[in-house]
Amino acid sequence: MTRRSRPPAVPEPGKFAYSGLDRVIHERARLGIMTSLVARPDGLAFTDLKELCDLTDGNLNRHLDVLHEAGLVEIRKEHGRGRARTVCRVTATGRAQFLDYLAELERVVAEALAAAQASPKKVPSRMLSSQA
Amino acid sequence: MTRRSRPPAVPEPGKFAYSGLDRVIHERARLGIMTSLVARPDGLAFTDLKELCDLTDGNLNRHLDVLHEAGLVEIRKEHGRGRARTVCRVTATGRAQFLDYLAELERVVAEALAAAQASPKKVPSRMLSSQA
Numbered sequence: 658m659t660r661r662s663r664p665p666a667v668p669e670p671g672k673f674a675y676s677g678l679d680r681v682i683h684e685r686a687r688l689g690i691m692t693s694l695v696a697r698p699d700g701l702a703f704t705d706l707k708e709l710c711d712l713t714d715g716n717l718n719r720h721l722d723v724l725h726e727a728g729l730v731e732i733r734k735e736h737g738r739g740r741a742r743t744v745c746r747v748t749a750t751g752r753a754q755f756l757d758y759l760a761e762l763e764r765v766v767a768e769a770l771a772a773a774q775a776s777p778k779k780v781p782s783r784m785l786s787s788q789a
Numbered sequence: 790m791t792r793r794s795r796p797p798a799v800p801e802p803g804k805f806a807y808s809g810l811d812r813v814i815h816e817r818a819r820l821g822i823m824t825s826l827v828a829r830p831d832g833l834a835f836t837d838l839k840e841l842c843d844l845t846d847g848n849l850n851r852h853l854d855v856l857h858e859a860g861l862v863e864i865r866k867e868h869g870r871g872r873a874r875t876v877c878r879v880t881a882t883g884r885a886q887f888l889d890y891l892a893e894l895e896r897v898v899a900e901a902l903a904a905a906q907a908s909p910k911k912v913p914s915r916m917l918s919s920q921a
Binding site for chain 2: 669670671672673674675676678680683685686688689690691692693695696697698708709710711712752755756759762763765766768769770772773775776
């Protein structure tokens with residue numbers, strides 16, 4: 658026997674660490690940006706992306722910087738007729754990482770639902786009485 | 790006609806804003822904490838929770854503070870034999886909000902997968918050539 662004969666209280670250390678959930682994509686606004694861009698592989702104008710995700714110019718710029726630094730999106734000025742417009746596109750790497758992220762997220766949801774269903778509405782009586 | 794006759798470029802403004810995704814729960818570490826606690830409605834010792842979620846004392850304390858302020862968890866010192874231990878439990882409100890969050894997250898995953906499947910591997914040729 659080892660120094661401590663007591664069995665470990667937690668049978669699966671790190672079970673809910675969710676280290677597979679990419680933090681760059683998981684942030685709520687960036688999740689919306691990535692979904693928008695994956696749906697439009699030809700790219701979306703900055704102004705349209707802003708509207709789809711309901712973000713301010715400043716917030717969208719900040720999140721695009723994070724995604725760009727991670728190699729998930731590319732941002733280009735396009736010059737057509739009239740003034741230039743900024744167009745955002747998902748990269749091949751971004752698309753692949755986003756699909757990996759979604760697969761992990763599906764797993765997390767299934768696991769959490771299973772956790773909740775395994776312990777339905779078992780609320781401590783003290784909590785119930787404090788709500789009465 | 791209104792001032793601008795051009796139809797809106799984005800048919801569904803705010804479609805990917807995901808305002809229904811509760812920011813307090815969505816953060817990755819807190820998602821793990823909530824799943825752990827929902828699975829164990831009788832509560833989990835701080836040390837066990839730390840191990841399940843692979844967090845440091847400082848990080849777990851910080852995230853528990855956020856969850857506690859939102860009314861999603863309760864934290865108590867319990868005095869049994871030996872020294873006191875800190876026990877964390879999900880509240881009835883926390884459980885209900887977590888289930889709402891999961892339902893919303895399922896919707897987000899389904900929508901994102903649909904977005905990706907509607908535009909399979911359509912990568913701009915410029916990006917392909919730069920990878921060659």
